[in-house]
Amino acid sequence: MKAKNYISEKLTALMAARGFDLPAKTTIEAPKSAQHGDMATNIAMVMPKEKGQNPRALAEGIKAELLAQCPEIESIDIAGPGFINFTFRPSFWQEVALNALDRGADFGRIDVGKGRKVQVEYVSANPTGPLHIGHGRGAAVGDSLTRILRFTGHEVETEYYLNDAGRQMRLLGLAVWVRYQQACGVEIEFPEDCYRGDYIKDISAALLAEKGRALLDLPEEEALDLCYERGMKDILDGIKKDLIDFRVEHQHWFSEKSLVDGGQVEATLNRLLAEGRAYEKDGALWFRSTDHGDDKDRVLRKSDGLLTYFASDIAYHDNKIARGFDMMVDIWGADHHGYVPRMKAAIEAMGKDREALQVILVQLVNLIQGGEQIAMSTRAGKFETLADVCAEVGVDAARFIFLSRKSDSHLDFDLDVVKQQSMDNPVYYVQYAHARICSLMRKAEEQGVELPEPSAGLMAMLTTPEDKALFTCLDAFEDTMELAARTLSPHHVSYYLMELAGLLHRYYTVHHILSGEDQDLLRARILLFRAVAGVVRTGLDLLGVHAPERM
């Protein structure tokens, strides 16, 4: 059993005997400093007191009771203002490794979600150009989050929302059309505010190669349509390929156009209007978002009759709600943060708890090379694509870097550093720990070491500080999963893995595994390492990073 759960159960029982619940402010955690024991609680400071009782005296009472009834606990100390510090017997920790071996790839799996239906919608980049590095960050976060949520008892569906209606698409068609004409030798100026990237020229060149100069003879509207369709298809194919290369695969691709053409946007707007949540003013249709905490009401249909993006976004989320998700996770670029209040307002207006929508804002990525920031802009056609960056540094390194920061903090992505295979680049540090263990296993096999079944007897040989450090770290894996799932923050997994890898590397240096005389000790250590390797593999898999067997 996990140390934290063990203490928690004992304290709960103890409080129940006194007629109380476990106080909400109770903390049970591994203290920062090892001299404060294995686990510490503040319960004596936060529990209900009678007059004249002080925390230290209460702690003494708890100590006496627990010592008497918990054989797994070796000692209890009272410290500072009233902390109770527990030290477990070695056998308690040794059991953690046995448990990890027993559960294998399921070690750390925990039912936080209780089968709740979750949708994760991410990337959803407009199909007007290749994915750049910022989209890559969103892709990594969304994919890893999906893996973590599935691992923690959530039923997850993933989706890419395709903005295939509206002005951006017309601009794309126009850009292709102009490049096509230029390629045909027509003297025509390239419009401002249009996509200038070379990929547009590639598309028109392909169109020219395929159809010749035929488009020039068509009415302009038809030609534009052809250009738009071709441009969108080519770009979308590129995006899908980039995502697959990045190990990201969405289950659903949801078309905005289908929503508009199918009349769902109109239906949603009519319902809002009928319910008094929208109103006509100055020839436009407005959503009463101020009723739900937004600063001002928002336009749904402009006086020229065109729908705003917000209108289709509401209809889209209406559709999500109808699909019965308990939680909708939207992953957006942080520059859209101003959009959150109105979207939450819309969710609430449609009768759902506003907390059912969780927006994760992913900050922009600063791509740095040679100590200088590389500017990114799709319109100007000057950017590093995700595919370029992956080709340069590898998918593993790119994903790990994206996932080793809180998603809403800025990220400096230094190409020169990420290319290095050094500790500047923690992905190798973690992977190396795994490869080292695998290598050791191969060597052991060559030496003819027979691997025994895991047993408490063998584990009892592991009593050094390095052993205990690994045991307690393994014990914390489940907590890390719970934290990452509850806060929707994959970066906790990266940090955990770096710590575990660090302990493994230290162990490897301090204890020479294969040269020892004692064959049982050797076997015990191999079992421990096997448990560690399993957790590293599980953790890396949750980040979508490979765990190589040799490096």
Place this chain on the structure above:
RNA sequence: GCGCCAGUAGCUCAGGCGGAUAGAGCAAUUGCCUUCUAAGCAAUCGGUCGGGGGUUCGAGUCCUCCCUGGCGCGCCA
């Protein structure tokens, strides 16, 4: 002007619900390869947690006011 996010070691960043002496990596200095992968380990150096006030047994964490940076504030998409 209003709002959101950020400000922690020279650099890049962690720090669930307020807990004990604020952590990690890099950089710098110094040790460790006849032995399991040195893509490693150990040690040293490094801090007014942006600043002031407040809340309390206790604040990097909560409240408040400033300062700095990024972003957002449209009948744009």
